[in-house]
Amino acid sequence: MDLRNTTYISIQANCTVDTSYRFTYYKISYSVIFIFGVISNATALRRFCRIPQTFTSTVIYMANLAAADIFFVISLPLRIYYYHNKAAAISNRTNDWSPGGAFCQLTFTLKYISLYGGIFFLVCIGVDRYFAVVHPLHQHLRKVRTARMLSAGIWCLVLALSLTLPLLYSAASRWHKSCLLDPSSKRDHTIILAALGLVQIAYLLPALLLLFSYCSILRMLRSLPHRRKIRHRRTLTVIYWVLVVFFLCFTPYHLKLLGYTLTQVGLVRSCGLAQVTKVLHPIVLSLASTNCCLNPLIYYFSSSLIHKETTGSRGSASQ
Template sequence: MDLMNKTITLRSFNCTLDTSYRFSYYQISYSLIFSFGLASNLMALRRLWLIPRNLTSTAVYMANLAVVDLFFIVSLPLRIYYYYNRSHNSTWSPGRTFCQLTFALKYISLYGSIFFLACIGVDRYVAVVHPLQQQLRRVRTAHMLSSGIWFLVLALGLFLPFLLSAASMSHQPCLLDPSSQRHRTFILVTLGVVQMVFLLPALLLLFSYCSILRVLCRLAHRRKVRHRRTLTVIYWVLGIFLLCFAPYHINLLGYTLTHTGVWPICSLAKVTTALHPVVLSLASTNCCLNPLIYYFSSSLVHKEAAGNRGSGSQ
């Protein structure tokens, strides 16, 4: 939900906001994210491909995570070109298809990452808290769950841009018009959907983390060391949630409610508008940080793959 004019006047409570700096900021930040994200995800996919053919559920989720990141990365040149034209007052105006495509790729990447990161956390939870229920960690189960997530994410990737398109200006399809009561309803429905889609995996991940810590606190020191890699994975997943996704969704709440006039507080509108480019870039940075989860836990993935190959359990 990005209001793209250089100055925004919130007519419902007479508040004018300067947003001209966004265009240059997005060009720089997205260029850096594109460079690092493309290189790191291609390297992660290459290393995951070299894992023994007897995959693990963790490797399946990580591979899907890298693929979903690439969806967003390939959209960044389009976004950079768009912001470049906006910053130079170009007369070029993107069509509705362009806007829907970039929105769709953004949501596929953002919420695909959230779901697959939650899967990695729950996978570690089952491995530590319910080690005897390994049927939940079978590769076939991971593939089925990943397919379901892709179906959900692709549905969101089509549904949310459709809502935003319905709330856009007819002559500028990439710009939203929150002043209209009808458009405000579309925008608030979209806000409710994205907040729910973030909160449910976040709560599931927090439950998994607390359960793992509770179990590990009861173990002897020698057995705790065996699960050190699991804690590394959980810490990285939680770190990405707290750094990338939580600030974006918290700020998005105030940003949207002030711009639609639900909270007519000019000072809050100014703060959330100033923070919006920063937290949106942080949310996008997850495609650069996600591969680090694999790099810092690759020994765990290879160890489990070797164990599964030796036992023939999968």
């Protein structure tokens, strides 16, 4: 969801907020994210490719997470182009620039593929660590075939979600020419709330699953002697980075989206909340986008863990 094209946007009868900075901010922030995203992913994938080519479930999930990052990185030039033209239209006081429905569908479908692909595969990494530490005897759940089947299912879910959300937005916006959804429109509030519910569920369920995995791992490690805890130090490093990336990037975005939409459709009548969420929208959206720059840190810090697992799996196979 994004903002409309006017400089001052009426939220309630006497509640306005200046958002004229947003298109320039998007253009600059996405340019920076694109540069760092390309560099960090190229560096991490280079290190990733040096790992012995014995696949494990961890390798499968991280490779799919990297693919989700690539989807977002390649979409950034399209988004930069979009916001550059929006900013130019406002500064020149010309008619609103519209890129066309196909451009919008492509750009924002790629965005959702990256956003929810990142969410789901981060959770897969956390759950994979959960079974490795808490249920080491259930190794059939960590087989490469199982990881590949689960990854294929997640991609189907991500693609379905990524295509459904822009279609819902288009249905809610069909009576005006805005490229993006405007929740303040009086039409189709049911569709808008359905899209909001879908987005929140797609975040909350993975968040709860990730927290459960993290707490279970900590409880298990707390009961182990110190010498055995050291053996799982790499696992804790991976879990910490997964949690940091997940909650730093995705929690502010979904909290803001909830408050923003509820105030715009009139279910929550708070001018202060409406103004805050409107002003913070570009910031939290850019923060959510930085996951493509932070995910390579997970590959980097877990490379020794992957090397240990691949070496162990080859050793087991040779016995």
